[in-house]
Structures are given as C-alpha cells and as structure tokens.
Amino acid sequence: MLQKLSDAELEIMKIIWENPGEPTLFSYLMEELAAQGKPCQKNTLIVLLSRLVGKGYLGATKIGRHNEYTPLISETAYQRAQTQHFIDKVYEGSVKGLVTNLIAGDLLTEEEYEELRALLEGGRKG
Amino acid sequence: MTQIFKTVLSMSLSGTVLIAALLLGIRLLKGRLGRQWQYYIWLIVVMRLLLPFGPEASLMGQAHRALERMTVQMKQGTQGAWLSGEDSANPAQGVGQSAGESIERRVGQNAGAGTEWSDGQDTGQNGTQGTVRQGLEAVGEKAEEPAAENDRMMADSLRQADGKGASLGTGQVFLRAAAFAGNYLWVIWLTAASGMLIRKGSMYQSYIRHVTAGAEPVCDTAFLDRLAVMAERAGIGRPVELCVNPQVSSPMLVGYFHPCIILPDADVPEKDFQYIVMHELTHYKRRDIWYKWLVQFAVCLHWFNPFVHLMSREIDRACEFACDEAVVAKMGYGYAADYGKTLLNAMAAGGTFREPLAVITMSANKELLRERLGAIMSFNKKTKKAGMITAGLTVGIALGAVFIGVYPASASEPDKAGMFVTDSAEGTGISDKDKAPVAKNISETAVSKEAAWADAEKYYKAGSLPQFYIAFGELDEKAQEKWLDRIYADGNHPFFSVSVKRLDADSPLVQTFAQKFYEDDEVAFFSILADEIMSEETLEGWLDQALSDQKWNFQSMLYDKLNRDEEKDELDKALEEEQREAYRLVGVTWNGKNCYYEGQLVNIFLDIHMPNRSFYTLDMNPAGTVNIKIIRSADGQITGVAYMTEAEVAELFGDIYGEGGEDSEADKTETEADASDKEFPREMTVVMPVCRIREGVGADSLVVGLLGEGETVTVLGKKEDTDGQIWYLLDQESLTENPDPSVEECYIRGDLLEEK
Numbered sequence: 001m002l003q004k005l006s007d008a009e010l011e012i013m014k015i016i017w018e019n020p021g022e023p024t025l026f027s028y029l030m031e032e033l034a035a036q037g038k039p040c041q042k043n044t045l046i047v048l049l050s051r052l053v054g055k056g057y058l059g060a061t062k063i064g065r066h067n068e069y070t071p072l073i074s075e076t077a078y079q080r081a082q083t084q085h086f087i088d089k090v091y092e093g094s095v096k097g098l099v100t101n102l103i104a105g106d107l108l109t110e111e112e113y114e115e116l117r118a119l120l121e122g123g124r125k126g
Numbered sequence: 127m128t129q130i131f132k133t134v135l136s137m138s139l140s141g142t143v144l145i146a147a148l149l150l151g152i153r154l155l156k157g158r159l160g161r162q163w164q165y166y167i168w169l170i171v172v173m174r175l176l177l178p179f180g181p182e183a184s185l186m187g188q189a190h191r192a193l194e195r196m197t198v199q200m201k202q203g204t205q206g207a208w209l210s211g212e213d214s215a216n217p218a219q220g221v222g223q224s225a226g227e228s229i230e231r232r233v234g235q236n237a238g239a240g241t242e243w244s245d246g247q248d249t250g251q252n253g254t255q256g257t258v259r260q261g262l263e264a265v266g267e268k269a270e271e272p273a274a275e276n277d278r279m280m281a282d283s284l285r286q287a288d289g290k291g292a293s294l295g296t297g298q299v300f301l302r303a304a305a306f307a308g309n310y311l312w313v314i315w316l317t318a319a320s321g322m323l324i325r326k327g328s329m330y331q332s333y334i335r336h337v338t339a340g341a342e343p344v345c346d347t348a349f350l351d352r353l354a355v356m357a358e359r360a361g362i363g364r365p366v367e368l369c370v371n372p373q374v375s376s377p378m379l380v381g382y383f384h385p386c387i388i389l390p391d392a393d394v395p396e397k398d399f400q401y402i403v404m405h406e407l408t409h410y411k412r413r414d415i416w417y418k419w420l421v422q423f424a425v426c427l428h429w430f431n432p433f434v435h436l437m438s439r440e441i442d443r444a445c446e447f448a449c450d451e452a453v454v455a456k457m458g459y460g461y462a463a464d465y466g467k468t469l470l471n472a473m474a475a476g477g478t479f480r481e482p483l484a485v486i487t488m489s490a491n492k493e494l495l496r497e498r499l500g501a502i503m504s505f506n507k508k509t510k511k512a513g514m515i516t517a518g519l520t521v522g523i524a525l526g527a528v529f530i531g532v533y534p535a536s537a538s539e540p541d542k543a544g545m546f547v548t549d550s551a552e553g554t555g556i557s558d559k560d561k562a563p564v565a566k567n568i569s570e571t572a573v574s575k576e577a578a579w580a581d582a583e584k585y586y587k588a589g590s591l592p593q594f595y596i597a598f599g600e601l602d603e604k605a606q607e608k609w610l611d612r613i614y615a616d617g618n619h620p621f622f623s624v625s626v627k628r629l630d631a632d633s634p635l636v637q638t639f640a641q642k643f644y645e646d647d648e649v650a651f652f653s654i655l656a657d658e659i660m661s662e663e664t665l666e667g668w669l670d671q672a673l674s675d676q677k678w679n680f681q682s683m684l685y686d687k688l689n690r691d692e693e694k695d696e697l698d699k700a701l702e703e704e705q706r707e708a709y710r711l712v713g714v715t716w717n718g719k720n721c722y723y724e725g726q727l728v729n730i731f732l733d734i735h736m737p738n739r740s741f742y743t744l745d746m747n748p749a750g751t752v753n754i755k756i757i758r759s760a761d762g763q764i765t766g767v768a769y770m771t772e773a774e775v776a777e778l779f780g781d782i783y784g785e786g787g788e789d790s791e792a793d794k795t796e797t798e799a800d801a802s803d804k805e806f807p808r809e810m811t812v813v814m815p816v817c818r819i820r821e822g823v824g825a826d827s828l829v830v831g832l833l834g835e836g837e838t839v840t841v842l843g844k845k846e847d848t849d850g851q852i853w854y855l856l857d858q859e860s861l862t863e864n865p866d867p868s869v870e871e872c873y874i875r876g877d878l879l880e881e882k
Binding site for chain 1: 343345347350351353354355357358365366367368
C-alpha cells in the first residue's frame with residue numbers, strides 16, 4: 001500500500017516522472033516549479049523531497065554536494081494504486097460502478113469508448 | 127573506582143563554589159549582564175563539573191591539605207563526643223550518621239579507622255605535630271587493621287560493643303561502620319548516576335518517538351516557504367522539517383541532525399508563525415539541545431549535589447532568556463511586544479503531553495513565561511560599562527574554574543556542600559568574597575522595588591502602556607496604591623485600566639478605589655474596575671447600594687455590566703422621562719427624537735450633569751438650527767438654558783476627541799507623543815523651501831542660518847515655547863553650513879521638518 005501524497009509532493013513527482021533525462025537534479029526541479037508558476041524556497045523543496053524519499057517514492061543518490069533523484073514508483077503504479085484506493089473508497093470496490101458512471105455520465109468520448117471496448121475484448125480473449 | 131568517585135566528589139565541591147559565586151554574581155548584577163552571557167557562562171561551570179583536570183597548585187589541593195591538618199587536630203576534640211556512648215554497629219545507620227556529620231569529623235573517622243582512604247594514611251605518615259601523634263595513639267590499634275577485613279572488623283566491632291560496653295569500644299564500632307560505608311559509597315553513587323542517565327535518555331527517546339509518530343507533516347507550501355525564509359535568516363543550512371501534532375503543549379524542535387519543528391496547531395497567524403519558528407530555529411542554531419544534555423549529564427554525575435540541580439534550573443531559565451533576546455535582536459527590538467504576544471498565544475494553545483527534561487519547547491512554564499515577558503520588553507543593547515563588568519566576571523569565573531581545580535584523592539564530600547565556605551575554603555579568600563555579597567543580597571529586594579518604581583515612572587511619562595503594565599506588577603501594594611491615586615488624579619483612564627489588570631479581585635485596593643469612585647461619582651473609573659476585575663457578586667452588591675442611594679448613573683452602568691439589559695432599558699427610560707420633565711421646566715421640549723427650544727429645532731443639546739464632566743448628555747440633530755446647553759448649579763440642579771457660543775462648540779468637540787473615553791484615540795495620541803519623545807537623535811527632512819534656523823526658541827529668537835527643502839538634518843531633542851509651538855534642537859554637525867561657532871543651541875520650527 002503506497003502512502004498518500006500531498007498536492008505539493010505530487011507536483012514534484014509529476015515533474016520527476018515527466019523528466020526525460022533521468023535522474024533528476026535538484027536545480028532542475030527548482031527551475032521546473034518556477035516555470036510552472038509555483039516557485040518555492042530551497043528548504044521547502046528539500047523538505048518535500050526528503051518526505052518523498054521517506055515515503056519510498058524516490059531514491060536519492062548523493063553526487064558531490066548534490067542529490068540526484070530517481071523515481072522508485074512509476075507514474076502508472078501510482079495511478080493504479082490511487083485508482084484502487086478511489087474505487088475502494090467511493091465504489092466500495094466495484095469497478096463496474098466506476099465504469100457505469102463513466103459511461104452513464106457521458107464522461108467518455110466515442111473514441112475512448114471504442115478503445116476501451118477493444119481493450120476489454122482483447123483482455124477477455126487473451 | 128573509589129578514586130574516580132573521590133574525583134567526582136572534589137569536582138562537585140569545586141563546582142559548588144563556582145555555582146554559588148556565579149549565582150550571587152548574577153543576582154547582584156542582574157540587569158547589567160547580557161542574557162547571552164548569563165547563559166553561556168554556565169558552560170565553564172559545567173566543564174568544571176565534568177572535566178577532572180586542573181593545575182597542581184589548585185585551591186582544592188590546598189584546601190584538602192588544610193583539611194587534613196584540621197582533621198587531625200579536630201579528632202582529639204571529637205573523640206570525646208564519640209566516647210559518649212553512641213552505639214552503632216549497624217553499617218546502614220553508620221552511613222546515615224556519617225552523612226549528617228561534618229567534613230572534619232568524618233575525615234577524622236576515616237583516619238581513625240585506618241582504612242584505605244589514602245588521606246587517612248597520609249595524615250598518619252606526614253603528620254609531625256604532637257596532636258597528630260596523640261590522635262594516632264588514641265586510635266592506634268585500629269590504624270593497623272587492613273581495610274579488606276571488613277567482616278572481621280564488623281564482628282570485632284560487635285564483640286567490642288557487647289563485651290566491653292566501654293566508651294572506647296563504641297567509638298571504635300562507629301568508626302569502623304562509617305569506614306565500611308565510606309568504602310562502598312561509590313557503589314550507591316554509580317548506581318544512581320547511571321540509573322538516572324539511562325532513565326533520562328530513554329524517557330527522552332520515547333517521548334520523541336511518541337511526538338514524532340503522532341506528527342503530521344505540514345503540506346502547505348506557503349508555510350514551508352515561510353519556514354525556509356526564516357531558516358535562512360537564522361543562518362541554518364540544514365533542511366528543517368515542519369510537522370503538526372495537536373498533542374504537544376507548545377511548539378518545539380526535536381532532532382539533533384534532522385531538525386523538525388513540531389507545532390501544536392498549523393492554524394497560526396503568519397506573524398506568530400514567524401516568531402515561533404525563529405525562536406525554535408535559534409535554539410537549534412545555538413545547539414541548545416546539546417548544551418542541555420551536557421547539563422543533564424552533569425546533573426546525573428552529581429545527582430547528590432543540590433547546587434548542581436539548582437544550576438540546571440538556572441541554565442534552563444537562562445536558555446530561554448538568551449534565546450528570546452537573540453530572537454528579539456534578530457527581528458528588531460520594535461517587535462518585542464509582538465513577540466511577547468506570540469509567547470502568550472503559544473502558551474494558551476496547550477496540548478496534553480508532558481515534556482521530560484531536555485526538550486526544547488517554546489513556553490512550557492507559566493511562571494517563567496511571566497518573567498520572560500518582562501525581560502523581552504526590557505531588552506536593550508548593553509552599555510560599555512556592562513561590557514566591562516561582564517568581561518571581568520567572565521575572567522573571574524574562568525580563572526576560578528581552573529584554579530579551584532580538582533584534587534583527585536580529596537576526601538571532601540559534596541553533600542555537605544552547605545558547609546564548604548566555612549570548612550574547606552577557609553584561608554583562601556573565597557569565603558570572604560562570598561560572604562560580602564550575601565549581606566548585600568538582603569538589601570537587594572529593596573533595591574529592586576526602587577527600580578520598579580523608577581521603571582513605572584519612566585514608562586508612565588513615556589506613555590508606554592505595556593511596559594507600565596509590567597512595571598506596575600513588580601510594585602508592592604503600597605506603591606501600587608500611590609500609583610493608582612496618581613493616575614486617578616491625572617484622569618488617565620488607559621493607564622488605570624492596564625494597572626488594575628495587575629490587581630487581585632479581592633485586593634483591598636480594589637475595594638478602596640471602588641468606594642472612592644462611588645463617592646466621587648466617577649462612573650468612568652468605576653466602570654474600569656467593573657470591567658477588569660470585579661466579580662458579579664461584588665457588582666450586585668454595588669448595584670444594591672446604588673439603588674438605595676438612588677445613584678441613577680451607577681445603576682445604569684451596573685445593569686449594563688451585569689448584562690441585565692431589560693432592567694437597564696427600563697431604568698434608562700424612567701431616567702429619560704424624568705430628565706425630560708426637568709428640561710421641560712426650563713423650556714426645552716422633546717418630541718420623539720427632536721428637541722425644541724423657543725420654537726427652534728435644536729442641533730446640539732448638551733447637558734453636563736457633573737462638574738467634572740464624567741457624565742453628560744449630548745444629543746445632536748443635523749437638521750437643527752440652534753445649539754443649546756443646560757446650565758446647572760454647583761450641586762447639579764438645573765437652573766436654566768443658554769445658547770452655546772461657537773467657541774464652546776469647538777471646545778466640546780476637542781474635548782470629546784481628547785478624552786471622551788475613546789481609547790483608540792487616546793492611545794494614538796499617546797503613541798505619537800511617545801515616538802516624538804523617545805527617538806532622539808533622529809534624521810529628519812526639511813519640507814519647506816526656505817527655513818530659518820534660530821538661536822533659542824520663540825518669536826524673539828535670532829535667525830542664525832537657513833535650510834532648504836529636502837535637506838536632511840539630525841534632530842537631538844525638542845522644546846516647546848510659550849505659545850505651544852514645538853521646536854527641534856538641531857545637531858550642528860549635521861548642517862551643511864555651520865552657523866556661527868558662538869551659537870550654542872540652534873532650533874528649527876517643528877512643522878518645518880518631517881520624518882525621513
């Protein structure tokens with residue numbers, strides 16, 4: 001069971017997940033946050049990163065005086081865990097309930113619907 | 127092991143001397159020593175208590191030798207006492223008695239028993255005086271007995287006690303029992319010391335675990351950013367974590383290498399947050415936790431020494447004072463009052479955990495907090511003289527620490543610490559030095575009271591309410607009464623209001639002043655007492671009195687304070703009816719809200735009921751055309767009506783703004799006066815194109831120079847001339863063109879300068 005992330009922590013994880021050139025450097029994070037219009041203080045970022053390391057989301061390697069961060073949990077794994085949590089909490093474990101709601105609530109485009117159907121059928125066959 | 131124990135004992139004794147000297151020094155020079163110094167100076171003492179090093183020619187060494195000589199001489203004298211038939215074959219009892227004995231006597235016992243206590247043997251070997259020999263002869267046979275044969279000795283003691291029953295036998299028994307106990311005292315010491323150390327350590331650890339386990343990290347990046355800014359300001363390089371645990375009683379910082387601030391509540395105003403964080407970071411920056419553990423270690427090692435415990439408490443206090451001072455210095459002295467408020471809030475927040483020792487909290491102790499608030503308000507930069515005194519005392523303590531030294535095999539024992547001055551330090555000069563301050567110390571309370579009076583005077587004149595509040599609390603009851611009288615005479619409501627906050631509800635002063643105000647019909651002052659301090663029962667009592675005396679104004683005010691609105695409304699209505707009836711008699715009629723006089727609608731209606739203006743009726747109707755006032759005779763009877771002159775109207779409004787009970791207004795003028803009184807010298811800018819500099823003040827002063835718009839000058843003070851015009855005294859050095867050197871003081875009109 002993965003630990004929950006706060007909004008700010010998730011923000012950082014997203015940057016790290018999307019960073020093409022792994023591992024992620026501290027300075028890169030600072031720049032990205034500033035670029036996204038969410039600049040923060042150095043100490044704040046350090047604290048948040050060390051919390052992420054503590055929660056097992058990130059691995060940190062000390063290179064010289066700087067840390068390099070690598071994600072230990074992939075974005076997909078996080079999403080899956082969060083979805084599972086969400087389904088358990090809101091739909092009491094019923095995936096069907098979620099899908100019904102997605103379809104009935106008109107939250108899926110035609111295209112997405114077809115794709116999902118193909119996925120479902122493919123899964124059933126395999 | 128015995129050797130180590132003895133070293134500890136001697137360190138304890140020399141530490142005690144230092145602690146006592148330092149405590150006295152601090153008491154005597156209170157207020158003149160820097161708070162930082164008062165904190166860090168203890169480090170020397172702690173080191174003295176922990177490090178067993180010192181020069182050969184140390185005081186302890188000398189004291190020890192002096193003690194030996196004394197011992198041997200004393201022994202003869204005390205022998206008689208031992209022979210008096212005290213029967214103690216029980217070693218445990220022996221320990222107890224030994225603990226109660228004086229140093230000399232005990233050392234004498236050791237010598238007599240001839241155990242491995244080295245000094246005893248030394249005495250025997252070195253002693254050349256007759257008394258020594260006599261002493262040794264008297265206990266000759268015992269001196270030969272080896273210490274190892276404790277059992278045999280015990281048996282021997284018993285046998286002697288039983289068999290001989292003679293006086294000499296009992297003496298021997300006692301001596302041996304004491305010696306036996308003395309040999310194993312270190313076991314008790316070591317057990318207790320290590321036990322305490324382990325207990326403190328584990329208590330702290332489990333507490334920290336408990337606190338951190340229940341702590342939620344703060345996710346709001348705004349808080350974290352603020353923390354980061356403060357950490358940078360405090361000069362802390364390490365990342366600081368921020369958590370919330372509603373169970374802690376006040377903000378605290380835990381962790382040696384990974385600092386973490388734990389707040390009881392994240393919902394703190396930004397300002398409070400800043401101060402709290404700064405306080406905790408300052409503790410961290412100064413490594414206060416390490417210092418505290420060092421002290422705790424010393425306490426464990428010297429657990430038997432009450433002075434060391436006293437020192438520990440003193441250091442805890444000094445730690446907070448020093449930290450507060452550092453914070454105030456960093457944030458700016460102007461923020462002292464704000465910081466004090468934050469401390470109070472932190473106290474009020476309150477959780478359920480009890481902190482064990484060595485936890486750095488923001489405000490764990492109420493008594494200390496009170497003192498800290500006082501100190502915060504009075505922090506200021508130190509004078510040169512204070513610096514000299516401080517430096518002198520530092521050198522003194524440091525030298526003391528080195529030269530009192532440790533005598534590794536000293537037989538002195540610190541739980542007799544109370545006697546150290548007269549016993550061990552005799553002839554060393556220390557005792558004289560310490561005794562003098564004791565005498566001075568007695569008169570100190572009187573001195574501090576005078577100081578409090580002077581403070582009160584200063585703050586009263588400066589119009590500083592919070593500082594006066596603190597100073598007033600330091601005064602004794604008599605002085606407080608005098609002050610209240612004075613404030614009352616001055617009609618100073620704000621000051622009266624802060625002062626009574628420091629009184630007890632059942633204080634006789636409250637009763638006295640309530641009576642006085644009641645008799646003087648001073649509703650306003652009475653209502654301050656009612657608001658600030660009187661209990662409901664007291665108010666009800668006064669209400670009954672007012673009802674029977676038919677004092678309407680008091681009735682109305684008391685109904686109001688007691689929240690008896692209906693009765694108040696009723697009374698007000700009845701009063702109004704009665705008043706209007708009285709007004710009608712002199713020709714003023716009312717129609718609903720409108721008031722008429724001689725057929726005209728009244729604009730301003732004023733009725734001053736009391737000559738001292740504490741109770742008046744003022745009614746204003748913008749549609750009205752005439753201003754009237756009710757004229758009353760000296761005893762308050764309505765005698766007629768008059769139109770008000772324009773001057774009277776102007777005065778009326780000036781009056782209302784000046785003192786009409788509008789506290790905010792009154793406060794404002796006071797702070798303004800405060801600012802213009804206090805902050806000299808200060809830089810000001812000339813705001814008019816051509817301004818004259820004059821020698822002297824007033825209309826007939828001489829013009830000695832000119833200043834142009836935008837020039838900056840240094841103002842050294844101010845003066846008021848006979849017309850009430852303010853003049854600023856200029857620093858001639860700050861003028862671009864110096865006036866004639868013969869000019870002693872030059873001024874500029876106050877309205878020509880503005881704050882830079």
